[in-house]
Amino acid sequence: MEFLYYFDEVFEPIALMLLIGGTIGGLILGATPGLSPTMAVALLIPFTFHLEPAQGLILLGAAYTSTVAGGAVSAILLRIPGAPANIATAIDGYEMARRGRGALALQLSFLSSAVGGVIGVLLLIFLTPVLARWALAFGPSHLFWLAILGVTIIGTLGSGSIVKGLLSGCIGFWLSTIGFDDILGVQRFVFHPVVSGGVNIIPALIGLFAIPQVITIFAKGRGRTDLEVARVASHPIGAAIGELSQRPRALAIGTVTGAIIGLIPGVGGQIAGLVAYDQTKKFSRNPESFGKGEPDGVIAAEAANNAMVGPSLAPLLTLSIPGSPTAAVLLGGLLIHGIFPGSDLFERHPEVAWTFINSMLLGQILMLVFGLYIAGAAARVAQAPQQVMAAIVLALAVFGAYSVQHSMGDVYVMAFLGVAMYFLERFGYSAAPIVLGLILGPIAEANFVQGAMIANASVGLANYFFSGWLNLTLIAIVLLSIMFPLVRQLRFGGTVGAAKI
Amino acid sequence: MMRWIFGIMLAVTGMLSLVAAAMADDAYPERPVLLMVSYGAGGATDFQARIVTLAAGEEDMLAQPIAIVNKPGAGGRVGWNWFATEAEADGYTLAAYNIPHFVAQSIKGGVQYSADSFEPIANWGADPAVFVVGKDSAFNSMSDVITFAKENPGKLTFSGAGLFVGHHIAALQIEKAAGVKMAYIPTKGGGAAAMKAVIAGDVLAGVNNLSDAFRAREAGDVKILGVADLERNDFLPDVPTMMEQGLDVDNASVNFRGVMAPKGTPQAIIDKLAATLPKMFEHKNVVKRMKAGGSPMHIMTREEVQAMWAKRQETLSELLKGL
Numbered sequence: 158m159e160f161l162y163y164f165d166e167v168f169e170p171i172a173l174m175l176l177i178g179g180t181i182g183g184l185i186l187g188a189t190p191g192l193s194p195t196m197a198v199a200l201l202i203p204f205t206f207h208l209e210p211a212q213g214l215i216l217l218g219a220a221y222t223s224t225v226a227g228g229a230v231s232a233i234l235l236r237i238p239g240a241p242a243n244i245a246t247a248i249d250g251y252e253m254a255r256r257g258r259g260a261l262a263l264q265l266s267f268l269s270s271a272v273g274g275v276i277g278v279l280l281l282i283f284l285t286p287v288l289a290r291w292a293l294a295f296g297p298s299h300l301f302w303l304a305i306l307g308v309t310i311i312g313t314l315g316s317g318s319i320v321k322g323l324l325s326g327c328i329g330f331w332l333s334t335i336g337f338d339d340i341l342g343v344q345r346f347v348f349h350p351v352v353s354g355g356v357n358i359i360p361a362l363i364g365l366f367a368i369p370q371v372i373t374i375f376a377k378g379r380g381r382t383d384l385e386v387a388r389v390a391s392h393p394i395g396a397a398i399g400e401l402s403q404r405p406r407a408l409a410i411g412t413v414t415g416a417i418i419g420l421i422p423g424v425g426g427q428i429a430g431l432v433a434y435d436q437t438k439k440f441s442r443n444p445e446s447f448g449k450g451e452p453d454g455v456i457a458a459e460a461a462n463n464a465m466v467g468p469s470l471a472p473l474l475t476l477s478i479p480g481s482p483t484a485a486v487l488l489g490g491l492l493i494h495g496i497f498p499g500s501d502l503f504e505r506h507p508e509v510a511w512t513f514i515n516s517m518l519l520g521q522i523l524m525l526v527f528g529l530y531i532a533g534a535a536a537r538v539a540q541a542p543q544q545v546m547a548a549i550v551l552a553l554a555v556f557g558a559y560s561v562q563h564s565m566g567d568v569y570v571m572a573f574l575g576v577a578m579y580f581l582e583r584f585g586y587s588a589a590p591i592v593l594g595l596i597l598g599p600i601a602e603a604n605f606v607q608g609a610m611i612a613n614a615s616v617g618l619a620n621y622f623f624s625g626w627l628n629l630t631l632i633a634i635v636l637l638s639i640m641f642p643l644v645r646q647l648r649f650g651g652t653v654g655a656a657k658i
Numbered sequence: 659m660m661r662w663i664f665g666i667m668l669a670v671t672g673m674l675s676l677v678a679a680a681m682a683d684d685a686y687p688e689r690p691v692l693l694m695v696s697y698g699a700g701g702a703t704d705f706q707a708r709i710v711t712l713a714a715g716e717e718d719m720l721a722q723p724i725a726i727v728n729k730p731g732a733g734g735r736v737g738w739n740w741f742a743t744e745a746e747a748d749g750y751t752l753a754a755y756n757i758p759h760f761v762a763q764s765i766k767g768g769v770q771y772s773a774d775s776f777e778p779i780a781n782w783g784a785d786p787a788v789f790v791v792g793k794d795s796a797f798n799s800m801s802d803v804i805t806f807a808k809e810n811p812g813k814l815t816f817s818g819a820g821l822f823v824g825h826h827i828a829a830l831q832i833e834k835a836a837g838v839k840m841a842y843i844p845t846k847g848g849g850a851a852a853m854k855a856v857i858a859g860d861v862l863a864g865v866n867n868l869s870d871a872f873r874a875r876e877a878g879d880v881k882i883l884g885v886a887d888l889e890r891n892d893f894l895p896d897v898p899t900m901m902e903q904g905l906d907v908d909n910a911s912v913n914f915r916g917v918m919a920p921k922g923t924p925q926a927i928i929d930k931l932a933a934t935l936p937k938m939f940e941h942k943n944v945v946k947r948m949k950a951g952g953s954p955m956h957i958m959t960r961e962e963v964q965a966m967w968a969k970r971q972e973t974l975s976e977l978l979k980g981l
Contacts, residue, residue, distance in 0.1 A: 195699065196699060199699035199704075202705075202708065203708060206712070206947070293854070293857065293858040294858070295858075296855075296858060296859075296860040297855075297860060336731065336732055337731070337732030337733065337735055337736075340820070340821070340844050340845075340846055341821065341844075343768075344768055350739065350743075350770075353731070353732060353735065353736055353739060354729075354730070354731020354732050354735070354736035355731060355732070357731075422851075422854060472854075476857060476877065476879060477873050477874055477877050477879070478850060478853065478854045478857065479850050482698065485701065485850060486699060489704075489705040489951075492705070492873075492950070492951035492952065492953075493705075493709070493947055493950065493951055494950060495949075495950030495951070497873045497876050497877065497952065498873075498877070499873070499874075499876055499877025499878065499879075500877055500878055500879075501877070501878075562727075562728055562729050562730065563727050563729070564729065564740075599846070603845075603846040607843055607844075607845060607846075610815075610841060610843050611815050611841070611843055611860065611861060613841075614812055614813050614814070614815050614841035615813065615815065
């Protein structure tokens with residue numbers, strides 16, 4: 158309960174101003190395509206030079222939490238996920254917005270973000286030492302199996318057909334091999350210098366999700382009567398809270414999955430939302446409504462990606478190991494003030510450490526308040542004529558892809574993937590498994606190669622990857638994850654039909 | 659007639675632009691200067707580049723701010739390829755260099771640059787590689803490590819941040835000096851991932867940055883057995899160098915960081931930058947923040963850097979031969 162003693166620091170005038178500024182700024186940056194939480198925090202670091210350590214961290218903490226949540230705005234309204242964390246939000250959120258339920262989708266996303274986020278930070282407060290040890294338990298072999306676990310959801314994600322889902326995943330895997338291989342230092346599939354650094358995940362995300370939508374709208378032509386203009390049903394916040402309280406299952410699965418997965422260094426933040434989405438779908442009573450504007454999908458994804466924020470900082474704060482790119486940037490923000498994270502951080506600099514954590518707690522509440530406030534206004538975006546929207550989305554897509562590393566090459570990659578995805582979508586493939594493959598490919602590969610190198614120098618390959626309780630548990634979950642849908646199909650509907658496979 | 663007029667116009671334009679160029683050199687810089695960092699935002703190079711350029715805007719420095727642009731990818735190759743082939747040599751686009759990384763990469767091949775593609779300006783930092791083991795490890799000195807490696811050839815796993823970076827060079831030098839074969843495990847995700855592997859016990863040991871190892875030791879997570887540099891470091895006065903422990907390992911793996919310009923930048927601009935930047939790195943705010951962050955500084959002038967680059971080229975060509 159020690160953290161309560163440091164709450165007054167957060168309420169000092171300057172601190173509170175920074176907190177509010179960081180939250181609003183974070184929401185806007187998060188909603189801007191291409192500006193990921195990592196970049197938002199990195200952009201803010203120079204501002205913290207002139208602040209007290211605790212104040213600087215308040216700003217960074219608030220910005221981190223709110224950019225993750227802000228990414229949902231563009232995912233829902235424009236189908237441009239702000240960062241990998243928001244991919245799953247785009248799947249059902251955009252469908253809801255298209256059906257005029259954008260306001261509800263935004264409200265649900267901010268509400269579940271806040272619930273997940275607060276629980277995540279509370280976990281960080283009470284369980285930091287335990288969480289940090291748990292994060293260390295994951296070595297190369299475990300991360301490999303974890304990536305394979307991620308692969309198992311590829312088949313069921315988004316696409317109607319398992320084979321097409323798996324094929325999409327393979328495309329993603331292939332895309333991820335382009336560029337220089339960091340471990341062995343060789344070039345692969347580099348036909349043009351534009352991709353010598355590999356396919357950057359953010360431009361790929363924008364291209365795969367936003368561009369097919371834009372082309373579809375343009376292809377319909379002007380003056381056609383069947384252009385859908387979504388009528389935005391305004392939605393009272395009270396009703397949104399009611400809606401959320403009727404869906405505790407999605408909220409719980411999202412929060413728990415996000416908190417557990419967020420903890421694992423190097424993997425967490427990117428796939429927490431997608432895994433939570435998939436689990437919720439599997440446990441849902443009507444899984445077929447997912448992908449067609451199911452509120453549960455938005456709730457699970459957003460609860461997960463904010464629940465992951467707190468636990469993902471545990472290894473940083475106690476072991477000085479940044480578990481995610483954003484945590485690495487935060488480490489810079491700490492170091493610049495001469496604060497070295499470590500197991501005695503909470504003894505040596507309690508005021509800084511606790512103020513930082515408290516600001517994230519309060520930041521969640523502020524994020525909810527401002528988020529709900531803009532949700533009503535932002536949802537009207539969907540009311541704009543579709544051709545106008547398409548033009549705006551296209552401009553934002555180019556801007557977002559360029560701004561990642563100031564490179565036109567990324568814009569070309571974005572455009573190419575986008576056009577290719579348009580045709581793939583017409584044949585029933587979907588973008589989410591491709592992106593998941595793109596994210597998981599390097600994790601699976603790097604950890605397998607590393608694990609194999611360690612194994613060959615020590616206990617041998619089979620021993621290394623197939624022994625130990627953590628390996629065996631993960632393998633068991635992988636097998637269950639594959640068997641579950643199969644068993645269900647066999648039991649309920651023997652006749653799936655060729656179209657579905 | 660038209661041809662005459664056209665010719666005269668061309669000549670006048672040419673002369674004007676020459677004059678303008680000469681004047682531009684005097685007035686340089688008239689607008690903010692870009693500094694390209696070929697690693698991601700938040701990494702050690704990016705972090706330090708942001709600190710050392712803090713004072714650029716002051717009147718007696720450049721009187722213009724320096725903005726950082728990140729072009730990460732492929733261990734720095736993407737950024738340096740871009741810098742060597744596409745950056746304009748007008749003094750408004752500079753880059754951060756990492757030695758031995760880019761020299762080692764250019765020797766290994768597959769990139770569009772070499773040490774001759776760039777003009778060094780000044781060096782700001784030097785982060786030596788150190789040898790670390792987990793806090794409960796049985797190894798207490800480099801000789802313990804070498805003894806184990808001799809008895810178990812190829813079995814001693816040790817991590818480092820990738821191939822053809824300072825850590826890898828240090829690893830090769832240690833193996834060569836001791837005449838042993840060990841298992842170097844390059845990690846993806848830089849020094850942090852390599853350090854995590856040591857702390858978590860995924861590997862028996864590791865090569866890492868002095869600054870990161872120093873922090874990890876402060877946190878009580880690792881032991882530092884040796885520094886791969888010519889002398890002991892101020893941050894770690896109690897840790898002996900490799901040479902003191904009988905291993906012939908020099909400072910070829912020390913990660914030098916500094917600023918460079920593309921080949922072809924006007925000499926007047928290079929001279930101005932070379933005179934100003936070391937002063938800028940010595941600014942009291944810069945020194946204070948670098949020290950606070952545990953980042954060892956090592957300021958070198960253009961001439962010193964040129965000599966250092968030439969020496970690295972030689973040592974690394976020898977070391978990487980046959981790899």
